[in-house]
Amino acid sequence: MTINLLRQRSIQILKSVQNKNVKSSTMHDVARLAGVSIATVSSVINGKSGVSEKLTEKVNQAMATLDYHPDLVARSLKVGRTNVIGMVVPDVTNQFYTEAMRGVEDEARKHGYMLILGNSNEDTDHEMHLLSMLFSQRVDGVLLASSGSTAAYDRLTRRRFPIVFIDRVPVGCSERAVIIDNVGAAYEATRHLISLGHERIAIITGKLPLSTGSDRVDGYRKAMQEAHLPIREEYFQVGDFSLESGHQCGLNLMKLSEPPTAIFSCNNKMTLGLMRSLAELAIPCPDKVSVISFDDFEWAANFSPRLTTVAQPTYEIGQKAMQMLIRIICANKDGLDDNENILVLPAELHVRDSTAPPSP
């Protein structure tokens, strides 16, 4: 075929593609322009061996002129695999999850996966809906920071659908998860307050049906009991991980006739709410009340009071969870059982200025 003929044909095909306007060119167009069969084009695209130098070149050229991008929807349908994984988090504005997401994404990209992110807004119904959407989209697996219900999870696992919990696990489920040692970390945090001399120590808990809720309470309980300190009912404030709940619990605590001298807040958002309530009541921290918080972030260290926190390895949580998910997907594909278990990472206490001995 002469160069001229090639050019002419190219223009013609380009035009036919442009006419349809938004529709993009297909393997068919490429094959036609290169003067080969679509099977050959497919082989070139997928780097299969056994295509001659000459045709490979022709095909590549045709793809370039047409600016061809393979249709992954069609491919997914054929191969029964999308190379997309879903991630559902309860609060996308919480940096904890977005840092984890970076770990997930980096690891995902390394293995050729894309990421669909869903935000359940701490709403179990919406979480169910998101999971079933993801399933319908035929994602290859899901990372889930649960907002509480196990219903969706049950349905999916019954189908042997690859799923890994991250950060939060509904109490009861205890496999295929990447979490931190919440009991240990909460124990250390409470110990820190006790060692400073505090006795009236309050806690603002997260959602109790979740591991991050109940385990942190357990660690707190353990430390308190060990030190023979009572846990007053009014010092036990049940929050739900939201800023608003932290705010409300903070007000509840500091308006008591005998307010606590130290508060253990179980996540970053609730701590922000707590600090707001302290500001509103003009209660200085740590002078009047010490604050220790789960989750460590950029703002914690450079404003006043510099917060004492329990720092979690957020990026690593995401990274490790994605690795586990990939192993499960592969095992599933080969029809064998994966024997993935729960992975527990350590957390770290960062002592700063928001905790101090109680004022006499």
Add this chain to the structure above:
Amino acid sequence: MTINLLRQRSIQILKSVQNKNVKSSTMHDVARLAGVSIATVSSVINGKSGVSEKLTEKVNQAMATLDYHPDLVARSLKVGRTNVIGMVVPDVTNQFYTEAMRGVEDEARKHGYMLILGNSNEDTDHEMHLLSMLFSQRVDGVLLASSGSTAAYDRLTRRRFPIVFIDRVPVGCSERAVIIDNVGAAYEATRHLISLGHERIAIITGKLPLSTGSDRVDGYRKAMQEAHLPIREEYFQVGDFSLESGHQCGLNLMKLSEPPTAIFSCNNKMTLGLMRSLAELAIPCPDKVSVISFDDFEWAANFSPRLTTVAQPTYEIGQKAMQMLIRIICANKDGLDDNENILVLPAELHVRDSTAPPSP
């Protein structure tokens, strides 16, 4: 068909589905179990009129027993539309973008769209790659907070691919975007510092090839010129929106023999870096230096110093951008030209404690 026969058939089909294990049931299975054609099943699923009470019931029952979930991959291939839109942001750990994302998601859900989120990490190459992946995934449109390059954008618009810029626009592109009045907001911010009596006012800029970089500089310039204040070269620090750049610029500024008495930081992450540098150098704010920052967040108001900020309507930006994108998609579908333009939202100055008159 007797109830018994139905049950028997159901068990048989269920078993055949379970054997394939992870594969889920198809319209075919449903049709077989319900004893109808797959076209009828399709009609029921899509709520088409003209299916008898009786068959509708049968089909619904069959779908329930099989726990059938439609394969959106197959549907997408057929109808040439995925009902998925992509969103690419330069820093997913920046709450600005996740709050915008909430607006996007709420609006998307309302119209039956799902969301794929990509994080370009301020890397234009990676951004290109993400965009081309999204295109291959055949998303119906893209929301883009650009990290600087226009190359990807050009390629996509040439194909008339629906795309809306959000927050940041590469200088030059000036259509289909939802942004705020950066010049005006930066002008007001600088005016605020000037009105407090500051004359040595520094700026930490963002990436200059982006509207959020250059427009904010323009506003600053305008205010300074109007007040007949010089813009010293060493007070003009070019950052890149990252915490690290804010930190470095902060150090540069405060180590000058004649440091500024006020600093205008052009986004939240850089402000965090700036505050870190002030802490390291033990320079009190606002006593020695005033700080005003773009972007307002939860932590800005309840720690000390309470930050003076320019607050953007983050949620609304996302919401409005998604609405615009949907309009473009619809116009495209009907083959007509959309006449969408740029949408500029107002920002708001929140005066708090980090800005004060210069110390004498």
Add this chain to the structure above:
DNA sequence: TTTGCATTTTGAAACGTTTAAATATAAATT
């Protein structure tokens, strides 16, 4: 020249939907 064998290329059937056209059924009109 033929034969056989390895290599390259192609044809055609999937994958799970939607949809237009065709057919079957029921109801209404003569």
Add this chain to the structure above:
DNA sequence: AATTTATATTTAAACGTTTCAAAATGCAAA
């Protein structure tokens, strides 16, 4: 009872890939 009309249901062809079996080609040996 025969015909028309409206309604309900099914058939079969797409959508853009992958993939396997079959066909074509090239090349060495007979």
